[in-house]
Amino acid sequence: MDQNKNMVKPITQFACSDCGMTYKKWTGRCDGCGAWNSIQEEVPLSQGPSKKSLGTMKGKRMALTDLTTEETPPQRTLSGLSELDRVLGGGLVPSSATLVGGDPGIGKSTLLLQAAAAFANAGHSVVYVSGEEATAQVRMRAQRLGLGESSVKLAAETNLRDILTTLEAEKPDLCIIDSIQTMWVDTVDSAPGSVSQVRASAHELTTFAKRFGTSVILVGHVTKDGQIAGPRVVEHMVDTVLYFEGERGHQFRILRAVKNRFGPADEIGVFEMTGMGLAEVTNPSALFLGDRDAPAPGSVVFAGIEGTRPLLVEIQALVAPSQLSQPRRAVVGWDGSRLSMILAVLEARTGISFQGLDVYLNVAGGIRISEPAADLAVACALLSAREDASIPPETVVFGELSLSGALRPVSQAENRLKEAAKLGFTAAMAPKGCKTGDAGGMSLRLLPDLITLVGEVFGAG
Numbered sequence: 373m374d375q376n377k378n379m380v381k382p383i384t385q386f387a388c389s390d391c392g393m394t395y396k397k398w399t400g401r402c403d404g405c406g407a408w409n410s411i412q413e414e415v416p417l418s419q420g421p422s423k424k425s426l427g428t429m430k431g432k433r434m435a436l437t438d439l440t441t442e443e444t445p446p447q448r449t450l451s452g453l454s455e456l457d458r459v460l461g462g463g464l465v466p467s468s469a470t471l472v473g474g475d476p477g478i479g480k481s482t483l484l485l486q487a488a489a490a491f492a493n494a495g496h497s498v499v500y501v502s503g504e505e506a507t508a509q510v511r512m513r514a515q516r517l518g519l520g521e522s523s524v525k526l527a528a529e530t531n532l533r534d535i536l537t538t539l540e541a542e543k544p545d546l547c548i549i550d551s552i553q554t555m556w557v558d559t560v561d562s563a564p565g566s567v568s569q570v571r572a573s574a575h576e577l578t579t580f581a582k583r584f585g586t587s588v589i590l591v592g593h594v595t596k597d598g599q600i601a602g603p604r605v606v607e608h609m610v611d612t613v614l615y616f617e618g619e620r621g622h623q624f625r626i627l628r629a630v631k632n633r634f635g636p637a638d639e640i641g642v643f644e645m646t647g648m649g650l651a652e653v654t655n656p657s658a659l660f661l662g663d664r665d666a667p668a669p670g671s672v673v674f675a676g677i678e679g680t681r682p683l684l685v686e687i688q689a690l691v692a693p694s695q696l697s698q699p700r701r702a703v704v705g706w707d708g709s710r711l712s713m714i715l716a717v718l719e720a721r722t723g724i725s726f727q728g729l730d731v732y733l734n735v736a737g738g739i740r741i742s743e744p745a746a747d748l749a750v751a752c753a754l755l756s757a758r759e760d761a762s763i764p765p766e767t768v769v770f771g772e773l774s775l776s777g778a779l780r781p782v783s784q785a786e787n788r789l790k791e792a793a794k795l796g797f798t799a800a801m802a803p804k805g806c807k808t809g810d811a812g813g814m815s816l817r818l819l820p821d822l823i824t825l826v827g828e829v830f831g832a833g
């Protein structure tokens with residue numbers, strides 16, 4: 373039978389190299405993300421045999437199995453970098469593919485070189501393939517980091533066929549590809565970094581990981597708006613997606629799990645960039661509260677939870693008369709629309725208005741928080757700035773605010789309180805109904821709603 377007759381001729385299509393949106397025709401501007409000149413022609417993956425043949429030509433019968441098994445689950449590999457191990461969900465899983473994304477220059481290569489050395493020192497075979505730097509450059513960096521003696525095997529290569537051939541021969545436990553945007557597959561006819569190349573490379577490497585039991589870590593650059601450049605598709609192909617992020621002007625870096633098939637997806641690891649590479653920060657609360665100013669109006673300490681770990685941060689608000697017809701609402705480190713919501717709830721439920729006032733809100737230290745449990749701390753910071761009354765020092769605050777002005781209990785209250793007690797705080801404000809346990813010996817003020825907060829704490833109403 374002539375198989376070729378059944379093959380569908382691949383249709384040329386166009387894709388945006390920033391967001392991956394596909395088009396039938398070339399256009400100058402992507403409708404998906406608004407980028408100019410980012411649409412590139414790409415040869416699609418083979419579409420396989422046509423529909424008719426799938427019905428008439430039988431495939432192989434697959435063996436189906438059930439879920440019961442005698443096999444022990446695969447051992448996770450611990451690197452010894454405990455911040456990294458925790459974000460991975462308790463170590464690296466064999467046969468897994470992990471994507472580490474981040475802005476250029478944030479420290480991805482540094483982190484992964486240190487991780488490579490840590491895994492190698494723990495007795496695993498590690499191959500580090502750099503598509504961006506020459507081996508001499510990687511070696512120099514390793515020496516500067518004091519890792520010159522570790523048994524990591526290096527290569528500077530971008531041709532994926534050569535890389536896979538080498539990996540099949542070496543069968544390492546871990547392979548790091550830095551970066552996926554520099555890799556090219558010779559069967560795909562477009563430039564490295566294009567959507568089709570990145571997708572094909574990621575597909576080859578994840579397939580390799582599953583077949584040979586190697587853990588593969590891919591490095592990916594992220595565009596300014598936080599998307600992994602070109603290949604959002606890669607996020608779907610890998611088991612774990614980690615983002616490495618940090619603020620310019622701050623020394624700390626955060627490794628955040630945004631997708632994890634083998635562990636929790638909201639875990640963070642905190643590192644500090646030093647002259648000797650990345651150092652682990654095992655007590656991040658102390659780091660973020662380290663240079664706290666004396667208690668002042670508008671400053672409140674929020675007892676948060678990031679992943680499984682409590683994290684204390686300072687929330688600062690400033691309220692000033694506005695010269696503008698539409699007063700300013702500026703937020704750093706928190707969600708702007710959530711701030712508008714809290715201002716609206718304050719106005720509607722307590723009658724305290726922020727009309728004609730500029731409002732600035734800042735999470736100190738440069739970390740970003742997304743927990744709704746920060747609502748009460750934000751409300752306290754705003755009220756404290758507006759009323760020019762400071763919250764008693766050594767007090768932490770947490771709780772979620774509902775639109776009715778009621779305070780809603782939040783999870784892990786006991787952990788939050790224990791962490792605060794450990795750092796020398798003696799009092800806490802939280803919603804009524806929180807499971808506080810023994811509260812770590814702190815004095816508690818449990819509030820049912822905003823009116824009570826305003827009346828009791830700020831003496832207004």
Ligand code: TYD
Nearest residue numbers: 476477478479480481482645646647648649
């Ligand atoms: P790098 O790992 O090359 O970033 P990426 O791979 O994400 O592009 O990190 C580069 C930055 O890290 C650079 O600005 C210098 C800084 N750095 C240090 O501060 N200390 C160090 O020991 C190293 C190796 C890098």
Ligand code: MG
Nearest residue numbers: 480481504550
């Ligand atoms: Mg790099």
